[in-house]
Amino acid sequence: MNTIYEKVDPENIDMSVIGKAGRIIREGGLVAFPTETVYGLGGDALNPESSRKIYESKGRPSDNPLIVHIAEFSRIYDIADKVCPEAKLLADKYWPGPLTMIFNKKPVVPDETTGGLNTVAVRFPSHPVAREFIREAGGFVAAPSANISGRPSPTSGEHVLNDMNGRIDMIIDSGECNIGLESTIVDFTSDVPMILRPGYVNEKMLNKVIGDVAKDPAVFGRELTGQKPKAPGMKYRHYAPKGTMTIVSGETEKVIAYINGQIESKALGAKIAVLALSKDVTKYRGADLVVDMGHADNDIEIAARMYDALRRCDDENINVIFSEEFNTPDLGMAIMNRLIKAAGHNIIKV
Numbered sequence: 001m002n003t004i005y006e007k008v009d010p011e012n013i014d015m016s017v018i019g020k021a022g023r024i025i026r027e028g029g030l031v032a033f034p035t036e037t038v039y040g041l042g043g044d045a046l047n048p049e050s051s052r053k054i055y056e057s058k059g060r061p062s063d064n065p066l067i068v069h070i071a072e073f074s075r076i077y078d079i080a081d082k083v084c085p086e087a088k089l090l091a092d093k094y095w096p097g098p099l100t101m102i103f104n105k106k107p108v109v110p111d112e113t114t115g116g117l118n119t120v121a122v123r124f125p126s127h128p129v130a131r132e133f134i135r136e137a138g139g140f141v142a143a144p145s146a147n148i149s150g151r152p153s154p155t156s157g158e159h160v161l162n163d164m165n166g167r168i169d170m171i172i173d174s175g176e177c178n179i180g181l182e183s184t185i186v187d188f189t190s191d192v193p194m195i196l197r198p199g200y201v202n203e204k205m206l207n208k209v210i211g212d213v214a215k216d217p218a219v220f221g222r223e224l225t226g227q228k229p230k231a232p233g234m235k236y237r238h239y240a241p242k243g244t245m246t247i248v249s250g251e252t253e254k255v256i257a258y259i260n261g262q263i264e265s266k267a268l269g270a271k272i273a274v275l276a277l278s279k280d281v282t283k284y285r286g287a288d289l290v291v292d293m294g295h296a297d298n299d300i301e302i303a304a305r306m307y308d309a310l311r312r313c314d315d316e317n318i319n320v321i322f323s324e325e326f327n328t329p330d331l332g333m334a335i336m337n338r339l340i341k342a343a344g345h346n347i348i349k350v
């Protein structure tokens, strides 16, 4: 398949390109598009054939449900049942934005889109290109992240091109994503609202609007609990670089000493990368790649660099990766959730 590749400036959107992308979706094709979190791989959410194609093009297991993207709040009532007052409050505060909410689905949403579940995940993204695209596409775009299943999520058009060229009809490239981590997911289908996936909209931000929220223990436990996560995607190996990754946790000086010791003993044979805060970058000697993840007091920067850092490790054929811990107050939970999955729960305390 020949993939159309178009750059679109979010500040000056070329509507002829967006119109073409919308037509492709309405005719059952697939288009990758930018959002404020990561790039999405979009298809018509109400067309079962489109959803089947999404799974196929990513190599994604078909029981891993897709998020339905809308571009106008009122459209939620077409696809979701029992939109409760708490969900409405969260939408008023954080939509459009990096928040996904789960409701019982209406019959118009095909089982193919929800991975066979009777619930539907809905998000209203804030990215201007995403919003225009969703409108032109008919209002309901099903989209997982636009990466080959298992690889780190794409946060630039180039990442998407590397994974999806030749597999989908079109890629819209609007540069780098601001947030760089997938949306927060909150489930409204049980008694208490429950966070199924941490993201930019953190627990404190949710508490402020709707009070207490529960957290899926299978997702937030630091160790594998053996429980099945409620967000099906969280059970799969995800976000993973090709190399073996270890998160080193502890006081900074000890972490640096430990990693440097490992670099020395592994210097022959392995290609080693370290993911480090800016202030520590020069302290790792002898690594093949040291990725500057930014500053601890600017965790949006760390989040935005995460997947690119993992992809750079792959591009440079790194086979051993060490990462510092990035447990910042606001985004730390979302960052560490992805990092721990990328490391396959491989954490060393020093």
Ligand code: AMP
Pocket: 064, 065, 066, 067, 102, 114, 117, 119, 120, 121, 143, 144, 145, 182, 185, 196, 230, 231, 232, 233, 234
């Ligand atoms: P992504 O993994 O970013 O491609 O987005 C899709 C993810 O949203 C899935 O892997 C699930 O974790 C989650 N999700 C989507 N729909 C549902 C649903 N109905 N119930 C629970 N989780 C869902």
Ligand code: MG
Pocket: 144, 145, 153
């Ligand atoms: Mg994904």
